[in-house]
Amino acid sequence: MTAPAAASYEDLVAGVLAGRFGPDPRTRHIAMAFTTRQSVRHPGRGSGYRNEVLSLRIGAAVGSCAVEPGELPAGVVDDCVGADVAALLGHPLPPVRVAALDTYLMAVLPHGPGSGARPLPLQAGGSLEKSRARARAVVGLLDTPPGSTVLLVGVVNSLLEALRERGLACVPCDLKGGTTEWGEPVRTDAPAELERCDAILASGMTLGNGSFEPLREHALRHGKPLVVFAQTGSAVLPRLIGAGVTAVSAEPYPFFWLDGGAGTLHRYGGAL
Incomplete structure (x- = not known):
């Protein structure tokens, strides 16, 4: 459907x-x-x-x-x-x-096959285990060859790890700035970094802070992959696939960090 x-x-x-x-x-x-x-x-x-x-x-x-x-x-x-x-x-x-x-x-339009979602079980475990498992699932939606540069908007250390495991270079960007766990500078102006990146991996939080639409418009205009990991707007962002968004990892409340039990990620778009 x-x-x-x-x-x-x-x-x-x-x-x-x-x-x-x-x-x-x-x-x-x-x-x-x-x-x-x-x-x-x-x-x-x-x-x-x-x-x-x-x-x-x-x-x-x-x-x-x-x-x-x-x-x-x-x-x-x-x-x-x-x-x-x-x-x-x-x-x-x-x-x-x-x-x-x-x-x-x-x-x-609840998450499920009728809305275009493919469920992926997230096993029970500790906070870091679940964070890493989610990160691998999210990065798996990027159809980007090794050696490509990915703009990560919304810095999550587990996502940085998963990107490196795929052989992808990363430009970390977050409005809070600072440095990553490994001492890398975090950029604060995502639009300024878009031209030098081959793909975009963005947090759904960009919807709430007003930074999402420039990312979507750039991806659409230049044909670049835009994958969103969405706790914010998990039901919103799948409706924008084909309009600049290429894939979404949707995770509605309650989120993986709230308890150690099993959960489900709902994947839209991306590789089957």
Whole structure:
């Protein structure tokens, strides 16, 4: 079965508001809103990181958007509860808009063969084991020969490892800057690095911080692979395959880092 697609993020939002993807979003109300915060430092690693995610729920569907820790104002979850999706798609905060769109699409196009997804089991294990297993699955969606240069937008050390294992050079980029676990400088201006890279591997978090569309437009214009690893917007990004996005590793809430149990990645596009 072929699920609906869109030409851009804004086209997707317009399509949802027009009813092209399912029921009128004005009739779908958020039953629950919550945030998830975590701090992690994997055994054997010299540095750690923090995550914060806004999640909204309609029935069994949960949609999410990651934010920088401390970015969300107090009371935002109360603003979301009871609101209809259409209203939240016009919310002044981009993470709220992305989470609302993700929740709606999770409800009407849940991950599965009917939406174009191929499930990949993620085995139970420790935090670093699961991080590395996810990274290998994500990098496996890149149809890029050894020796190519990949722009990694949203630095994850396990992804850097997996890229090296494939013989791929990497330009790490993240708005936070800094250095990688191995002392490599992290660039902060992804568009400035695009021309020298053969492929793009990007976090779904780019949806919430406004940096996604330039990546998609560049990939589409130049025919470069764009693979997205999506906890943010896991139901949103598959709808953009064919419009610059070539593959998505979709991972809806609850994410692999929340517990040691087994999970599932939903792969769209890429090599079979």
